[in-house]
Amino acid sequence: MGVSNKATTKEEQWKTAVPLEWRVKLLSVDFSQRSDVLCPTRPSAPPPKYVKMTIDFYYFLPSPFCRSVLLTARALGLSLNLKETNVWEGEQNKPEFVALNPQHSVPTLVDGDVTLWESRAICTYLASRYSKDDSLYPQDPKVRARIDALLYFDMGTLWPRFRNTISASPTQESLDQFHEALGWLDGFLGRGRFAAGTDHVTVADHVLVANVASFEAAGRLPGTGQKRKHGDALPFQQPVSRKF
Template identity: 65%
Template sequence: MPITLYYLPLSPYCRSVLLTARAVGIDLTLKTVNLFDGEQLKPEFIQINPQHTVPTMVDGDLTLWESRAICMYLSSQYGKDDSLYPKDPKARAKVDALLHFDLSTLAHRWGLVFGPVKLGKLSKPSQESVDKFHEALGWLDGFLSHKKFAAGTDHVTIADHVLVANISSYQAAGFIIQDYSNIYTWLQRCKEAIDGYEELNGNDAKKYGDFVKSKITEK
């Protein structure tokens, strides 16, 4: 039975799932949900996912709609080995820690930067939110010190898939990732090492950046 992914390519969270699926070698049946047109609120989609968010994955009798959980599942269920998501508790904990950091700190603080602008409450991000976001980037830059890939491995893990989808989008939106030398070096390494990076993430990260810039106005 095919695995169906309801997604929007503009979303970095959806793109991290695409990268993971490519890495484990599975094909997804892709169904676009246009959030801008309110397609996520259609009754047939709410029946699948009451939270009406993307990405949403359906694999047989399993339905998931948290991107990091989907990446964890795909790598555990379909990975040829455990390199993407280690079975060793200590190695896995390092990956999990980065996934939680991305969810609770990095992506959360980005939401405080762009959320009010996207909703039309502000014409540009508040300086406080930008400062907090850069604080989080500084922490990530420290985490990546002397590491080839995010979890301290010499190969890509799902921590890289999740982080690279977000970081590349922030860079495209005008946040100067080059100022963080470890993040910048890691990002360039991921672009070379991740299968299908440009096809599945790079092009749409640029579109996401353009979308963010289109919403920010100076007054």
């Protein structure tokens, strides 16, 4: 598959749309040291004992989609083989990466004969395969449906409405629509201690908190409500390193 010079991937479109000063700002946020972004642990649980795995993970830390997978991996105690892929420098267009993932997007995960992209699918896959219990992605059909609904909301509504505000001069309509989606998110978070109405962290929390951190870094949160309601619900502890 040849690599086009046109901006065909989500990452290339992001690079084209996001003003340079915003990209510099996002890169300046050391997400690896943000305990409110990358360190979910349960209040009474000891730090996870990491299990060395032969799972390759292609990622770019400014991407909330990549960080949500890192959150899930950390919660599971998985030590991933990290392969940083700078999409702003076009590293996802290298022939060897395109051969691995024709969509040439990050995150991309390779676990034996399984190759996955799309962060939400990766999070649920890791939770389903490697969790010692089903707390991150419960088998209960009602709870799982609530989690899936939040993942679809994030993918189909929340993130696209944020993306529409990414310009030097966003329209008032795009800002209003994004703030409307944030209001809906606040309503969802009011159903219980955690996003899906559970008393424990699920993959829905990993996905949402990673995105909210990007909203904050980009200066798009109108106040502290969304960050406080969601961030404080997660019992974040311990500094985190970039080695998982």
